[in-house]
Amino acid sequence: MSRMCEGRVVVVTGAGRGLGRAHALAFAAEGAKVVVNDLGVGLDGTPGADGPSRHVVEEIRAAGGEAIAHGGDVATSAGAASLVAAALDTYGRLDTLVNNAGFLRDRMLVNLDEDDWDAVVRVHLKGHFLPLKHAAAHWRAEAKAGRIPAARIVNTSSGAGLLGSVGQSNYSAAKAGIVGLTLVAAAELARYGVQVNAIAPAARTRMTERTFADTMTAPGSGFDAMAPENVSPLVVWLGAEQSAGVTGRVFETEGGRITVMEGWRAGPSADQGARWTPGEVGEAARKLLGEAETPGQVYGT
Ligand SMILES: NC(=O)c1ccc[n+]([C@@H]2O[C@H](COP(=O)([O-])OP(=O)(O)OC[C@H]3O[C@@H](n4cnc5c(N)ncnc54)[C@H](O)[C@@H]3O)[C@@H](O)[C@H]2O)c1
Numbered sequence: 067m068s069r070m071c072e073g074r075v076v077v078v079t080g081a082g083r084g085l086g087r088a089h090a091l092a093f094a095a096e097g098a099k100v101v102v103n104d105l106g107v108g109l110d111g112t113p114g115a116d117g118p119s120r121h122v123v124e125e126i127r128a129a130g131g132e133a134i135a136h137g138g139d140v141a142t143s144a145g146a147a148s149l150v151a152a153a154l155d156t157y158g159r160l161d162t163l164v165n166n167a168g169f170l171r172d173r174m175l176v177n178l179d180e181d182d183w184d185a186v187v188r189v190h191l192k193g194h195f196l197p198l199k200h201a202a203a204h205w206r207a208e209a210k211a212g213r214i215p216a217a218r219i220v221n222t223s224s225g226a227g228l229l230g231s232v233g234q235s236n237y238s239a240a241k242a243g244i245v246g247l248t249l250v251a252a253a254e255l256a257r258y259g260v261q262v263n264a265i266a267p268a269a270r271t272r273m274t275e276r277t278f279a280d281t282m283t284a285p286g287s288g289f290d291a292m293a294p295e296n297v298s299p300l301v302v303w304l305g306a307e308q309s310a311g312v313t314g315r316v317f318e319t320e321g322g323r324i325t326v327m328e329g330w331r332a333g334p335s336a337d338q339g340a341r342w343t344p345g346e347v348g349e350a351a352r353k354l355l356g357e358a359e360t361p362g363q364v365y366g367t
Pocket residue numbers: 079080081082083084085086103104105106107108109111118138139140141166167168169189193222223224225266267268269270271272273274
């Protein structure tokens with residue numbers, strides 16, 4: 067039986083450990099050649115000693131697959147450009163980009179330093195935008211040369227970005243921004259043969275294993291629901307030709323469950339055909355809120 071990503075070239079950012087590593091291994095198992103990017107930073111973004119992407123490349127090669135390591139910072143233009151160039155120079159093509167790299171600096175917002183805000187928004191939001199922009203420029207050139215690709219981008223949001231999460235205002239803002247970026251990229255790039263979707267995963271990685279220890283711990287036996295490998299099949303399918311026609315969507319994925327997230331849509335509304343007074347607004351807004359659905363609960367409340 068032919069494998070789902072045979073012949074495709076896939077870039078995965080932040081793939082030295084955690085979810086990105088699982089995605090890289092899963093793509094390779096489906097026949098893709100993988101560019102394994104990781105800057106090798108600590109959980110809060112401080113520089114780390116080793117280059118974890120090399121170990122994942124060794125794992126892929128040991129299993130008979132093809133991969134190369136890339137150790138650049140995806141939140142810089144030079145890092146993002148060299149990442150796309152690594153795929154093109156080594157394998158001669160690029161089919162799928164999985165934006166996954168990131169780190170946390172959690173604090174209640176009154177204690178959040180400007181640096182913690184900037185670092186987290188930068189790594190997630192700019193770290194999605196720059197690889198996406200460089201990959202899209204390549205695909206646009208391909209499309210204009212008459213070679214319409216079956217290109218795929220999978221972005222990584224979070225429940226924190228969709229519902230909010232106490233102690234994570236920087237992270238939640240960045241992950242909500244990634245949803246907005248996904249919607250615009252899907253709309254702008256469709257004409258070049260590029261589909262763009264986002265996932266909001268949950269899995270046991272160094273990001274979650276301590277904070278959510280009670281829900282993340284592996285069971286002694288049976289289905290290990292929080293293993294990062296459970297998230298990767300959806301990412302592989304979204305990154306494959308087989309997901310044709312699916313773009314601009316957000317999926318929550320955890321354990322054995324996949325959920326299509328339904329975004330902002332107009333709820334109860336009133337129009338009196340003239341300017342409201344603040345008093346009238348108050349009365350109307352309370353009535354509308356009474357008719358509206360209760361918002362999902364912010365994580366940590
Ligand atoms: N684990 C979860 O439950 C969960 C939930 C929601 C969202 N996410 C998101 O999934 C993604 C992966 O998270 P994870 O849990 O596997 O964390 P992780 O810390 O295990 O992996 C993230 C990797 O990104 C790398 N990285 C950080 N900054 C980088 C940069 N500038 N350039 C290149 N690489 C960089 C790190 O070195 C690390 O190896 C993140 O975007 C995270 O926000 C995770």
